[in-house]
Amino acid sequence: MTNPPPAEIILSTSRTHGLVAIASGENLLQARDALQEAGFSRLPDGAFAAPLSAAQNARETASALVHRAHEHGATITTSPRPYLGDTGQAIAARLPGTWSAKLEIYPRQHWQEDLIGSLWDSGDLLQAMLHDRVPYAVMLNNHAGTELLLIERPGHASGYLLGAFATQEYDDNWDEPNAPRSIALPAAANRAARAVAHTFLPNYRRALHHRRLDTVMTALNRIRPEYETLQAIKDSGRYSDGMPLANSRLQPQMERAFADHAWLSFRNVLQHAPLLLSRCRPTASPWPQDAAALARLHEALANSQDAWAEFNDLRAELYSIPATLPARQWSQIRSELGAAVLPAIETWLADGETFERQARAAVPGGHVALSATAHRRPAPPTPARPTNAHL
Known part of the structure; x- marks a missing residue:
């Protein structure tokens, strides 16, 4: 990237505003001073403008700008494009x-x-x-x-x-x-x-569909090995290396640890899967028999809404929660949320492959692309709002 002038004025023309100028560079205040002294008015978007309706006034404004820019050490660049x-x-x-x-x-x-x-x-x-x-x-x-x-x-x-x-x-x-x-x-x-x-x-829109689907499947693939390991231990009473489960209190601890980790992944399912499910049309696919599995997945999501709402309420209140809240308490919150949605997790693990093939068959088309999730991005240079890694 070439180094721009320390103070630059970029000129273009506008049918609405006349001559439009944008001040740029590390010394942009000098460029702004030159524009204001030359008679330019500032627009709401931060650009400056001067009317071109009267030829004599336009020539006077242009001449004044050249002189003021020279006095303030600003470079003038004329854009070949309209504003x-x-x-x-x-x-x-x-x-x-x-x-x-x-x-x-x-x-x-x-x-x-x-x-x-x-x-x-x-x-x-x-x-x-x-x-x-x-x-x-x-x-x-x-x-x-x-x-x-x-x-x-x-x-x-x-x-x-x-x-x-x-x-x-x-x-x-x-x-x-x-x-x-x-x-x-x-x-x-x-x-x-x-x-x-x-x-x-x-x-x-197709790219976003695939990204959401990959997010859901990645979440399920992270949960599955831990779930299967926990189930094997519960069924056999032994660890995965064959050692017996000596302390009966260890099983509840393992279940809480699983619920904690599972929530971190399953929240992605709760966030992205509803839109994907709404696009699935099993009767129009090669697998109409998938309708029953999709109905179970819909029901599992519906039964998880209380936990999802609680999680979102908690996120909205992050600024009122002490930053010194111990990690153990964060873990307990996640464990409770994960335990609340455990039946839904089991359903999604069981029917996840059916969901994936239906969602891949439901890639959206058409010429209108709309997203269902509102996006708010802070305008630069406002720093990004901090997030809490514990959630």
Whole structure:
């Protein structure tokens, strides 16, 4: 990534605002001072604008900006593209459903870098955010869980790159195998919107379906060996190495330890499986006989809702819980939750393979991609809200 000027003013034109300027660089305050002294007004999104309606006033503003920028040591760069905020609005207006577009400015490089951990991409957008200077971008949001990032395509005089952020429940997005590939968009807003609606969003929705399914199956695969080992010990009265269970009090301790560990994984099932189950249509699949197993899985999830609600209430109250709460008490909470959903765990272990084949047969299609889980990502540079690893 090349070092940007310490104070830079990036100019573009807008049908709505006239001449739009974005201040960037480590010394961005100097660039802002130059803009304000040249007669630019600040827009709500942080950019600056000056009208171009009167030719004489426009020339005076441009001349004043050149002089003020020189006085403040700011470099002026003219973009060959129209103002990105307008482009984002035009694309959002043409997408299916209701979308909003918001320009975000990253005047310093570390603000741009703050976005990288939230991106869920295996294509050029992630590479651009890693290796190119991206001083601003547009967030496209359908307010139903899908949030996209739109940037000007680096190294090209026109066109854009668009990719997705991960949904709220996912933090570890680096090298995630299901990550969709970002898409290069043409300059024309109507063509760009068609590419987003008919190509990117369906791919994104399928990728999210597979990621959720992998999350559920990984959780079950973590639980299964421990469950089978515990059951073998209970049935035989011996440890896995053949030694007899000498103390009868050890079995309840092992059950509590299993419930503790099982909850940490099974909560992923409770979070992701309902949406996947709702898409399964066994009668339309090659395995209509799976309907009974899916009904059992539905019932198991319904019977776990009290524990799931208790867990979410607890997460919402984390800030009122003393940080010094001993790990043993956290373990006890998890054990109680795990014991409460043990019948559901057993059902999901028994019918998990049936669920997997039905869910893989239910990959969504169509040109509208919507997520059911709301996503809230703090805008940079606000630090990410801390989480509690014990839960």
